[in-house]
Amino acid sequence: LTSQDGRVLRAVGEHQGRLCSRDLKERCADGQDHSARTWATRKRELTVLSSSRIAGAITKATHDQWALARRCQAAHIQTLEAGIRTLRHRLSLPVGAPGTKRAAGGYGSRSEWFRKSRRLAALEDRHTAAVAEWQAGRVRVVRGGRRLLNTRHHLTQARLTEDQWRERWEAERWFIAADGESGKGFGNETIRVTPDGEVSIRLPAPLAHLANAQHGRYTLTSTVAFAYRGAEWADRIAAHRAVAYRIHLDTERGRWYLTASWQRPVVKTIPLKTACARGMVGVDTNADHFAAYQLDRHGNPVGDPRRFPYDLSGTAGHRDAQIRHALTRLIHWAKQAGVAAIGIEDLDFTTEKTREKHGRRKRFRQLISGIPTGKLKARLVSMAAEHGLSIAAVDPAYTSRWGAQHWQKPLTTPRRKMSRHDAASIAIGRRALGHPIRRRTAPPPHDRSDRAGHRTVQAGPGDPGREGTRPPTTDRPPEGPSPNGTRKREPSASNTVRDAPSTQQWVQDSLMHTG
Structure with missing residues (x-):
């Protein structure tokens, strides 16, 4: 300027x-x-x-x-x-x-x-x-912030002089903002921004003598540009829809910034069955990352686990930016995966954050206090609605323990390393889909027609073969060929004794399902 x-x-x-x-x-x-x-x-x-x-x-x-x-x-x-x-x-x-x-x-x-x-x-x-x-x-x-007010008594630790603190304090207490109005010129009468980026401000009555344009307005010499959602902003002001603006000074950089904001329609709630029709992405929230896993509509894990790290150290602005960046990556991956919903835990650490329960375990209290529970849910709901995704919040009880018990070891391979957090994301996604966390239910009683065959819970009730038996787990089935009529692996011949038993065994895929 x-x-x-x-x-x-x-x-x-x-x-x-x-x-x-x-x-x-x-x-x-x-x-x-x-x-x-x-x-x-x-x-x-x-x-x-x-x-x-x-x-x-x-x-x-x-x-x-x-x-x-x-x-x-x-x-x-x-x-x-x-x-x-x-x-x-x-x-x-x-x-x-x-x-x-x-x-x-x-x-x-x-x-x-x-x-x-x-x-x-x-x-x-x-x-x-x-x-x-x-x-x-x-x-x-405290207008300007209580933290900045208390910084006045600790200028040496904050590495500020009194003049620098005074400049920052006055800038934080300024007010240059205006709400938008639909139907008015470019969506705002007080602070008006044209499609070309020209900014004009309606001056208060005592400062009308500073105007350089008609009707008591002051037009800035320089123009503005929006690098983020600029096309959406241009569409709104072209239709004269309400846009709110705020102008503030960054004293550290010596720059003036203009922030535009607008309100979106209320997010519509859809039935859970409709949201889960194309599967789910389960998300486990941790102190430094989001652990996510894609599941199909039957609750089967698809592909490999994903992690979206963030760093919650530093200033509030830095923490907020880290959360937004991690959520943006998560939402974009969910859209690429083709799902319509994201499952998260409904976490609340109000009781856990108090020092009375954990005593001297200060590091642990800092860990759980750093998990952004409230801000995460608010931001995830609003950001997911922009991309047509739904959010399902589930009970967080035992998701980490049961996820590690039923999913961590079966999914671990030489090329895939599974952590407790990855397994917990599967448990969260299955609970959001309405499935039990464990991979299989108990066998039915012996008076049933299938005679203690194992029933899978990865398929829907109407899918054929849902209650079918598992393939035999021995090399040579005692009652003829396997249920599917083929062997998974042919027995290898012995090189020493002719009638020695084969060293190969039938391998049962723990995630095998029909449907």
């Missing part, structure tokens, strides 16, 4: 940022007494100092920020309750009592028991205060 463009954007951001801070303060003061009348009053006051559309964007952003703070407050209360339950359970056990797979045991010494009893009292006090704030509708919000 030119120097004049930069000055205008800074002036607009500072002015609207002050209005946004004032409106957020009033919204927090209203608490649960908020109503449509108070909302209209705030919007009228903001309209005088800006415009009607800018006032609407500011109040909407304020409501979103207040609602986010309420959700975080509810999650904090749930975490405290989980810690209190675990502490009460462990304190009720005798000192040194062993734990189980589902619950931790007693504490190792009397001194540790005493320290944890004091911590229980502290958590109960925090819980009482948090519930009181929740019931009163009181939230704690």
Whole structure:
């Protein structure tokens, strides 16, 4: 941008940022007494100092920020309750009592028991205060971010000077955003972007003297271009459909960025039977990768396992980009495989993340806390809907254990290495398809016509041969030829003794099925 463009954007951001801070303060003061009348009053006051559309964007952003703070407050209360339950359970056990797979045991010494009893009292006090704030509708919000605010006290560790921190802090508190309107020029009246990339901004009333175009607008000298989904954006603005824009400054790079966003229709829910008609891709979520396996409609694994790694270290933006990249690769592979659905676990680590259950196992708590459960489901549903894929969430109980028990060893070959995570993805996919995880059911009773023949569960109920017997497992079947009339492998002749038994044996394919 030119120097004049930069000055205008800074002036607009500072002015609207002050209005946004004032409106957020009033919204927090209203608490649960908020109503449509108070909302209209705030919007009228903001309209005088800006415009009607800018006032609407500011109040909407304020409501979103207040609602986010309420959700975080509810999650904090749930975490405290989980810690209190675990502490009460462990304190009720005798000192040194062993734990189980589902619950931790007693504490190792009397001194540790005493320290944890004091911590229980502290958590109960925090819980009482948090519930009181929740019931009163009181939230704690920092425009610009609490982390950046606390960085002011640790400039040396952050490798920032006071001026650098101040510049970043002011840039984060600016507000240059506008919601779109369908039917208006190029989908937005406040921040307008033409198909050629020309950007013009409707200035607030106190800054109207900075306009360089008609109707109080300022047109930037440079143009913009969208490298991602640019064709979709062009189609929307050509049809004058709503597009929201946000302009922000990256102080580290010294660049201005414009972000476009729009809302998609609600994802339609389809019957599970329809989604599973072409098979399923089972996905096992881990701390550093997604393990995926393709299954046909009968639950049989197809091909080799796939892994999609990601790195969740670093900043929040880096973590979000890593998740989006891994999900994009997963969805593209699922589309190439020809399936119509993806099966995932419905994970919830609220209880596991508390330090009261795992004690000093800090590395393990960090491991499960790093698994992006909530963000993964939200992003996967929205991204999969763009490609016509459905998402099936299943119960995560015993998927890793049973997957390793029934699928890891049979699928391991000299050319294919199977891990517990790969086997777990098969278990997840089979559970999403409605099949049991184990490969075969128990033989029927001896009073059945097939006489204890093994029934496979990889085929549908109407497929012929589903309850057929297995091929014989000996070299020379005692009752004539094999069921299919042919041998898998001819017996080899002995080179030493003429009547010596053959060294070759019948090989039963554990994944053999009909249908």
